[in-house]
Amino acid sequence: MSYTALYRKFRPSEFSDVKGQEHIVTTLKNQISADRIGHAYLFCGTRGTGKTTIAKIFARAVNCEHPVNGEPCGGCASCRAIAAGTSMNVIEIDAASNNGVDNIREIREEVAYSPTEGNYKVYIIDEVHMLSIGAFNALLKTLEEPPSYVIFILATTEAHKIPITILSRCQRYDFHRITTETIAARLQELMELEQVEVEARALTFVAKAGDGSMRDALSLLDQCIAFYLGQKLTYDHVLEVLGAVDVEVFGDFFEKICRQDVAGIVRKLEEIILQGRELSQFVTDFIWYLRNLLMLKSDQGMEEMLDVSSEHLLQMKEETKLTDMNTLMRYIRVFSELSGQLRYATQKRVLVEIALIKLCRPAMEQNYDSILQRLAQLEQKLESGRVTMAVQGANQEDHSSDAQSMNPKPEKVIPSALPEDLQLFISRFQELRKKTGNWSQFVLKGAQLRELPEHAGVQVILCKNHAVDEKELAEELERLILKELNVKMKVQVCTPENDFRPEEPMIDLSGLIDMKIEIDE
Numbered sequence: 001m002s003y004t005a006l007y008r009k010f011r012p013s014e015f016s017d018v019k020g021q022e023h024i025v026t027t028l029k030n031q032i033s034a035d036r037i038g039h040a041y042l043f044c045g046t047r048g049t050g051k052t053t054i055a056k057i058f059a060r061a062v063n064c065e066h067p068v069n070g071e072p073c074g075g076c077a078s079c080r081a082i083a084a085g086t087s088m089n090v091i092e093i094d095a096a097s098n099n100g101v102d103n104i105r106e107i108r109e110e111v112a113y114s115p116t117e118g119n120y121k122v123y124i125i126d127e128v129h130m131l132s133i134g135a136f137n138a139l140l141k142t143l144e145e146p147p148s149y150v151i152f153i154l155a156t157t158e159a160h161k162i163p164i165t166i167l168s169r170c171q172r173y174d175f176h177r178i179t180t181e182t183i184a185a186r187l188q189e190l191m192e193l194e195q196v197e198v199e200a201r202a203l204t205f206v207a208k209a210g211d212g213s214m215r216d217a218l219s220l221l222d223q224c225i226a227f228y229l230g231q232k233l234t235y236d237h238v239l240e241v242l243g244a245v246d247v248e249v250f251g252d253f254f255e256k257i258c259r260q261d262v263a264g265i266v267r268k269l270e271e272i273i274l275q276g277r278e279l280s281q282f283v284t285d286f287i288w289y290l291r292n293l294l295m296l297k298s299d300q301g302m303e304e305m306l307d308v309s310s311e312h313l314l315q316m317k318e319e320t321k322l323t324d325m326n327t328l329m330r331y332i333r334v335f336s337e338l339s340g341q342l343r344y345a346t347q348k349r350v351l352v353e354i355a356l357i358k359l360c361r362p363a364m365e366q367n368y369d370s371i372l373q374r375l376a377q378l379e380q381k382l383e384s385g386r387v388t389m390a391v392q393g394a395n396q397e398d399h400s401s402d403a404q405s406m407n408p409k410p411e412k413v414i415p416s417a418l419p420e421d422l423q424l425f426i427s428r429f430q431e432l433r434k435k436t437g438n439w440s441q442f443v444l445k446g447a448q449l450r451e452l453p454e455h456a457g458v459q460v461i462l463c464k465n466h467a468v469d470e471k472e473l474a475e476e477l478e479r480l481i482l483k484e485l486n487v488k489m490k491v492q493v494c495t496p497e498n499d500f501r502p503e504e505p506m507i508d509l510s511g512l513i514d515m516k517i518e519i520d521e
């Protein structure tokens with residue numbers, strides 16, 4: 001025996017079985033009871049909310065020989081014929097595949113003949129918004145003067161695509177999204193009938209995943225049951241099969257990001273990975289989640305545009321209060337970039353973690369952006385060979401005289417803590433030493449250097465106690481610096497004995513080079 005999908009097997013056959021659309025059911029039943037049936041109905045609403053189901057029950061009820069309070073009896077010849085699909089009185093048309101003028105003309109020709117049995121010919125046109133303009137015009141002619149025995153039920157998920165001329169001739173019914181509770185209760189009922197053991201929490205999750213659509217929820221439940229056939233269906237099973245991340249998980253994630261709770265986020269990510277979720281899918285879903293938050297934040301009118309149930313909508317509205325639009329856009333940007341990177345990445349988890357941390361540390365991310373930009377510029381210039389190495393000029397007024405081109409050695413790290421002229425002096429110290437007097441040269445050999453506090457100048461520490469006037473030597477060096485480097489710098493000379501800061505570290509002369517990367521602008 002072939003398997004019948006749950007949503008087919010348990011498609012309601014009576015109005016009272018229809019869940020979540022009481023406002024419509026009541027009106028239709030009253031119309032039937034009072035024999036005030038219209039000739040054109042428009043059923044609007046998202047998929048899986050019961051539009052065609054109600055249309056079919058309605059078709060049976062109007063043709064039933066013994067209707068009870070507007071319900072079809074289910075036992076008479078007409079009810080049975082319609083249920084078996086052998087009745088000529090119910091004609092279903094899928095406008096998605098029959099959208100031409102000819103299809104509608106056929107209907108117009110048929111309409112001319114009254115039903116051989118029963119009271120009404122009911123035409124159910126699904127996805128009616130797919131009709132071509134010509135087809136709509138042809139349909140309009142029939143709607144303008146329908147024979148008394150004809151009922152049209154037009155069903156659509158996109159009422160705004162229906163011409164106003166058609167709309168104005170129909171009784172319009174807007175189908176609600178079905179609440180999670182309603183769907184979950186129905187699922188529970190069906191699982192009892194099917195004798196499938198299932199956790200309540202699992203059903204709630206499936207109901208939520210259905211997001212307002214009973215049909216979707218039933219299809220998802222079908223999948224889960226098929227996967228764990230003969231076993232109790234648990235929450236974890238459902239999560240595994242659907243592989244979907246709950247809106248609550250996203251909400252939790254989002255909240256942690258807004259609170260900059262890095263540890264919490266990384267832990268949460270760990271959980272998700274342990275559950276075997278696919279990270280690329282997770283990232284894509286999260287981008288959509290953020291996008292929906294952005295929509296909600298930007299305009300109250302956007303609520304209708306989001307394909308989200310009212311429960312989720314409430315939760316998401318609360319979340320939008322946690323941050324501003326710019327931040328949301330930044331989050332989306334970071335995650336969109338991530339999504340592109342993940343495609344070819346082997347270490348997806350690390351990339352996702354980095355992105356999450358980036359979201360939590362806006363300052364860091366701003367730097368990152370600017371660094372990336374600067375790196376890109378530098379790369380471009382390196383590629384075009386426009387990078388030169390130059391000796392840093394002595395001061396602002398004149399540094400070109402000392403500049404000389406060298407081979408680029410961009411990998412060398414240059415100490416950056418020292419002001420430029422002090423750095424220059426330190427790097428050229430041995431060269432300058434040879435320009436001092438004979439005795440000074442000798443004395444300065446093996447001397448060590450130290451920066452004076454607050455970049456005020458340089459302290460020269462002789463290697464041992466020489467017979468030298470320290471003050472005089474300092475002045476000689478200051479003059480030399482002025483002459484050679486064109487800068488005024490304070491120099492202090494001392495011996496190991498009178499070193500006033502013996503604990504302070506010396507400058508490491510071995511690691512210094514007299515170069516700086518310069519970029520042509």
Ligand SMILES: [Zn+2]
Pocket residue numbers: 063064065066067072073074075076077078079
């Ligand atoms: Zn009947």
